[in-house]
Structures are given as structure tokens and as C-alpha cells.
Amino acid sequence: MLVNRATANGRPAPALRAEGVTSGYGGVPVVRDVSIAVGPGEIVAIIGPNGAGKSTLLKTLVGILRVNSGRVFVGSEDVTNHAPEDLARRGVGYVPQVNDIFEPLSVQENLEMGGYLLPESKLPERVEEVTRVFPALAPMLKRRADKLSGGERKMLAIARVLMLDPAVLILDEPTANLSPKLADSLLRDHVQRLAGLNKAVLLVEQRARAALQVASWTTVLVSGTTRLEGRPGELLDRQDFEELFLGAGTTSPAPTLPSPNGGAEDPEVEKG
Ligand SMILES: Nc1ncnc2c1ncn2[C@@H]1O[C@H](COP(=O)(O)OP(=O)(O)OP(=O)(O)O)[C@@H](O)[C@H]1O
Ligand SMILES: [Mg+2]
Structure with missing residues (x-):
């Protein structure tokens, strides 16, 4: 029987869940026996070397790769091995690590392509709404996407996915190639x-540290398995955090944080 681990831990009911x-x-499988959940208003950060x-893992959640075993749910619906387009229809938006925009197209065309499930008559209104979320894009709608700066490009990649107004947003390393300052701003401001x-x-x-500053929950993935999970504060407090994060000592026993479903009502006060 599947247990709703998130709500047991004072977290919102998951919008997306993998078991x-x-x-x-x-x-040989790359990801092994990973469970993860994210609910409305949460930022769940997956970190790891x-x-x-x-x-x-992300490609599996959005239906690009097949699930060999385990289940994926959107809300209470089992969507295991559904096609990526079905996940998109159900409100799961995905910004990949690479190939996140169409470089030869303009900013506006990129946004319109992101709205591919919408009726054409809705596109102008939706482009306007999305550029309100990312005002920096408003004056550059006619610009070719390959002329954007790294930060503008990432904003466009996220804005493109927002065109369908997803309930779940899956972002694969949105701050890659950005300066630390821009990375911080993308995470905090956007x-x-x-x-x-x-x-x-x-x-x-x-x-990892920048992610933990904004995250409400964190999973540390090492060698395809969950090494550790918990509230970011608990992870940052650990003496061995750097070592864990860098993937050292992956053969040692799993560290003991209060387990997400182990009955710890308030993990913040249960530091291990
Ligand atoms: N298309 C592919 N075919 C075969 N193996 C792949 C493919 N893509 C990734 N892998 C392998 O799967 C493993 C995990 O790769 P993955 O890209 O998921 O790691 P990651 O945690 O996202 O790393 P990074 O932080 O560098 O982006 C690696 O050993 C990688 O070589
Ligand atoms: Mg990656």
C-alpha cells in the first residue's frame, strides 16, 4: 500500500509524487527506488554530484524515460509511463537542463510554442500574462532567442513552460552557467x-547551498539513490553535509535524519 509520506510530515498533499x-x-538502472513528492507552494530541491x-529522475517523472518499477502520480492519478504530452496536459511543466529554448526563433515564437496546447486565440493574452511574471522579457519579444544573455535565456525557458499555467514546475539546473549573483536572483526573485x-x-x-536557501524540502541523490532527505535547515546543520553532498563515503550506512514518515511531527526540533 502506498503511504502519503508528505502529509504525514506537515507538508501539503503532493501535486506530483514518485514512489x-x-x-x-x-x-543497469541509473535511478533506483527513489521516492519524492512536491506539493503546492513547496520548493523541493534535488541536489547531488x-x-x-x-x-x-526528472526525465522519468515527466514521461521521457520509462519507469522500470515504481509509480508516478499527478494528484491522485497514476500517470506511470504516460507520454510527456499527457503530463503536460495534466499541468506538469518541465524545463530541461539543455535544449530548453528554440534558438532560431524569437522570444515571442518561443512563448507561443510553449502554449502549444492552447487555442491560438488565447496565445496573445497568455504571452502578456507570462511576460508580467518575467517583465525583462517584455521589451525583447521580437529578439531571436540565441541573442539573449544566459539569465534572459533561462527566464524565457521557464516562461515558455508557464504558458500552459502548470501546477507543477520541474526545473533542471536553472542556474547553470549563470554568475553566482544572477543564480541567486533567479532562485530568490523568480x-x-x-x-x-x-x-x-x-x-x-x-x-547546493543556494538551493537550500530557497527550498522547503531537500533530497540528496547520490549514485541514483536517495542518500538523505529533510528540511534544508537540518541538512545545513550537519557537519558532514559537504562530504555527503560531494558523494564521498557512498558505501557507508545511510545517515539518520528523522525519517520523513517516521512519525516526527516537527522535524525542525528533532535534529539528529
Ligand atoms: N542518454 C543516456 N544514455 C545512457 N546513459 C546516460 C544518458 N544520459 C545520462 N546517462 C548516464 O546516467 C547517469 C546519470 O546521469 P544524469 O544526467 O541523470 O546525472 P545528473 O545527476 O543530472 O548529473 P549533472 O549534475 O552532471 O547534470 C550518468 O552515469 C550518465 O552517464
Ligand atoms: Mg543533470
Whole structure:
């Protein structure tokens, strides 16, 4: 029987949930038995070293890769191995790590393509709404996307996905290639605001500390498995955080944080 781990922990009911997901590219599985949930208004950060399987997990959640075992749910609906377009129709938006925009097209055309499930008559109104979320894009609608700066490009990639007004937003390393200052601003000014609009945000980040500053819940993925999860404050307080994050000592026993479903009503006061 599946247990709703999130609500047991004082978190919102999940908008997107994976239970025991194993997946990969056909050979030995890359992601093994990973469970994760994100609810409205939450920012759940997945952190972990290069090659840990973070992008693979996201691609599995959005239906690009097959789930070998385990289940994926949108709300209470089982969407395991549904096609990516079905996930999009159900309100799951995904910004990939690479190939996140169409470079030869203008900003406006990119946004319109993001609205591919909408009737054409709705597009102008929706472009306007989305550029209100990212005002920096408003004066550059006619500009070719390959002329954008790194930060503008990422805003466009997120704005494109917002065209369908998703309830769940899955972002794969949105701050990659940005300066620390821009990265901070993207996370604080934009990603955090999207959660404030009650979107469920699932975020993969290499900048672990920056991610933990904005996240409400964090999963540390190492070698395709969940190494640790909990509230960011608990993770930052750990002496061995850097070592864990860098993936050192992956063969040692799993560290003991209050388990997400272990009956700890308030994990903030249950530091292990
Ligand atoms: N298309 C693919 N075919 C086969 N193996 C792949 C493919 N893409 C990724 N992998 C492998 O899967 C493992 C996990 O890769 P993944 O891209 O999910 O890691 P990641 O945690 O996102 O890393 P990074 O932080 O560098 O983006 C790696 O060993 C990688 O080589
Ligand atoms: Mg990746």
C-alpha cells in the first residue's frame, strides 16, 4: 500500500509524487527506488554530484524515460509511463537542463510554442500574462532567442513552460552557467515567487547551498539513490553535509535524519 509520506510530515498533499521509482537507459538502472513528492507552494530541491541521476529522475517523472518499477502520480492519478504530452496536459511543466529554448526563433515564437496546447486565440493574452511574471522579457519579444544573455535565456525557458499555467514546475539546473549573483536572483526573485503563486516546484540544483536557501524540502541523490532527505535547515546543520553532498563515503550506512514518515511531527526540533 502506498503511504502519503508528505502529509504525514506537515507538508501539503503532493501535486506530483514518485514512489520507489527505478529507471535508466536500458542497461543497469541509473535511478533506483527513489521516492519524492512536491506539493503546492513547496520548493523541493534535488541536489547531488554530477552523474548522480538527477536529470534521469526528472526525465522519468515527466514521461521521457520509462519507469522500470515504481509509480508516478499527478494528484491522485497514476500517470506511470504516460507520454510527456499527457503530463503536460495534466499541468506538469518541465524545463530541461539543455535544449530548453528554440534558438532560431524569437522570444515571442518561443512563448507561443510553449502554449502549444492552447487555442491560438488565447496565445496573445497568455504571452502578456507570462511576460508580467518575467517583465525583462517584455521589451525583447521580437529578439531571436540565441541573442539573449544566459539569465534572459533561462527566464524565457521557464516562461515558455508557464504558458500552459502548470501546477507543477520541474526545473533542471536553472542556474547553470549563470554568475553566482544572477543564480541567486533567479532562485530568490523568480523561483521563490512561482512557489508563492502556489506552484509546486521541483528543482535540481548543483549549487547546493543556494538551493537550500530557497527550498522547503531537500533530497540528496547520490549514485541514483536517495542518500538523505529533510528540511534544508537540518541538512545545513550537519557537519558532514559537504562530504555527503560531494558523494564521498557512498558505501557507508545511510545517515539518520528523522525519517520523513517516521512519525516526527516537527522535524525542525528533532535534529539528529
Ligand atoms: N542518454 C543516456 N544514455 C545512457 N546513459 C546516460 C544518458 N544520459 C545520462 N546517462 C548516464 O546516467 C547517469 C546519470 O546521469 P544524469 O544526467 O541523470 O546525472 P545528473 O545527476 O543530472 O548529473 P549533472 O549534475 O552532471 O547534470 C550518468 O552515469 C550518465 O552517464
Ligand atoms: Mg543533470
